Amino acid sequence: MVEVIREALKLVRKKRPLVHNITNFVVMNSTANALLAIGASPVMAHAQEELEEMIGIADSVVINIGTLDKFWIDSMIKATKVANDLNKPIVLDPVGAGATRLRTETALKILELGVTVLRGNFGEISALLGEHGKTRGVDSAEYNEEKAKELALKAAEEFSTVVAVTGKVDYVSDGKRVYAVYNGHEMLGRVTGTGCMVSAITGAFIAVVEPLIGAVSAIATFGIAAEKAYEEAKTPGSFHVRLYDWLYLLKPEDVEKLARVREIEL
């Protein structure tokens, strides 16, 4: 798998995919910077009047419901339809699903239209699967490694999509296989929007490789960047800055060497 991740990063750098984002106000700047740092090209647009044209020139679409309202939900629904019509891969980040019905229902509507990768934390994906997930704001809740693995597998089956349940260990499944990614650092929890950054970067990877590989590659690459950043910066402000630096600095060979990914026996 590590060679595959190496090649995926090479492709992102080479093709510079244009990633169209309808995301939340909190992370627009930081996800755009994460995409630029890794070597992709971000664009943000939410007006319904321009979605067809913008998605038409994009290589993938990322939908993030972190600060939604009626107006933005309509844009997200339309963007998902347009992306499906145009065969552009779609990442859904169901931020806060489980915390409010509006979020759970919006995420489910988008899932029904069809997405390529669903990436969320344990509480969010649990809520979407109809289990009682107590979401604490936008943080993961009641994470449990064994359960997280099963959750990724079940959700992938249920929603017929690749599902990434991120947490201490990240599990990525297409409903048949499950990969565990052990990279990352807990300091990511002290910077806002790092989960959203992973989703955005997943959008870059699935624009150039198939979804399961793309999601695993994005999560591993981001986790490695976080580990390298933490080696140099133990405090959240400086860590945040070095995170962008390392998304930029990481070479495909570094990722091959440092990725800690394995397929889980089912």
Place this chain on the structure above:
Amino acid sequence: MVEVIREALKLVRKKRPLVHNITNFVVMNSTANALLAIGASPVMAHAQEELEEMIGIADSVVINIGTLDKFWIDSMIKATKVANDLNKPIVLDPVGAGATRLRTETALKILELGVTVLRGNFGEISALLGEHGKTRGVDSAEYNEEKAKELALKAAEEFSTVVAVTGKVDYVSDGKRVYAVYNGHEMLGRVTGTGCMVSAITGAFIAVVEPLIGAVSAIATFGIAAEKAYEEAKTPGSFHVRLYDWLYLLKPEDVEKLARVREIEL
């Protein structure tokens, strides 16, 4: 007082209060990061459909009118009502009150519904008290130490709330007592949204201690972080980064040692 501030910071770190923010587009990212750095947990949500649920799980609410419009004003009004119904403490940051009638009136409407802490600069709080405050954008105007002290006291009486008038010296009053906080650094004026960060952090503190103590503790802690940041970084970009670092690094004992707070004789 300094021991009380030390204990307040300990409580924030221990309880990790969930702070619900309806704030302006400019500072959503930076206030979320400030809350995470100090040890609290931020959530941003403005859709009326989800305010009850979201505030229901939150420990406090911060309303900031920095980039308001009709749609957002309705959300702010509703959030204030919901928070009052649910007995959640509320911080109001009346950004730009005095600069436009829309801002002054919106802030007054929210104040009438009842807030726990009102934090603004001299021009903003003056405008709200019906005095002729010339607000220069979102910066303080015509600040004067003696006047600022009286302003905090009078506004606290008038609005039956804790009022913090921040400036060169910060004055915090509950209408009976006035505390002066001498911490802080003028480099804060070169980074956008640092006033908004104080308001957000006040939301974290008043979730765990009573309002007057909470406001003083938040302002002193933030000011100390700024002083420490400036010791290491004399330029705004680097200072901004180190500010988050120090919000994270400050120990309760550091705050006890470095807080320059005193109760003013009336």
Place this chain on the structure above:
Amino acid sequence: MVEVIREALKLVRKKRPLVHNITNFVVMNSTANALLAIGASPVMAHAQEELEEMIGIADSVVINIGTLDKFWIDSMIKATKVANDLNKPIVLDPVGAGATRLRTETALKILELGVTVLRGNFGEISALLGEHGKTRGVDSAEYNEEKAKELALKAAEEFSTVVAVTGKVDYVSDGKRVYAVYNGHEMLGRVTGTGCMVSAITGAFIAVVEPLIGAVSAIATFGIAAEKAYEEAKTPGSFHVRLYDWLYLLKPEDVEKLARVREIEL
């Protein structure tokens, strides 16, 4: 010209112009910080109810269409009218013009109402001139030095405004003269919103000097800050931080020494 740029920066520092921005969600924080760093004072407001008052106290207006929708377009149109009525200089940044009709048409509507400076990349300004510009998201497309120079000149004539076409070399024209600015660094392309920052800073400069001089000065100063930042930071996260630092640190004499600007023979 370099002495003129030196004096322009001196004036920005002395007068601290208040720059009113209606800009996109992605860059609100970073453009506010860029304005503060250079020594200007930012304000963001988009509610139609408060535009007259806010622009009334502002020294210039910056309109940036990077994340537009119907509601915001109405605000931009109104702000342009108000600014013209009140004789406040206006910068238009037509982000993504050419990528979608909505953006091209919105930019053209604003241009028809009259702006003081139009600043965009090659693809955007080309699209506005009715040429077939393939805009790749918000990046420049098919840039060509000779064409860029002509484009600045033609667009300035066509729209009766100062036009800055930024790219590897930046060309600024008022329809009679063309200046080339050679400052800048390609690392700017790895940080989101750096073009938007130049537009915002142009707003600060044209508040204190005439438009052609102001645009050239803003672009040269920003480019020099980028060069200095890159000397110290070769990676995008750190570069971004040092960019603010250098906007703050640059002295008028540094700018005089380091500006690489010349008038082009026509």
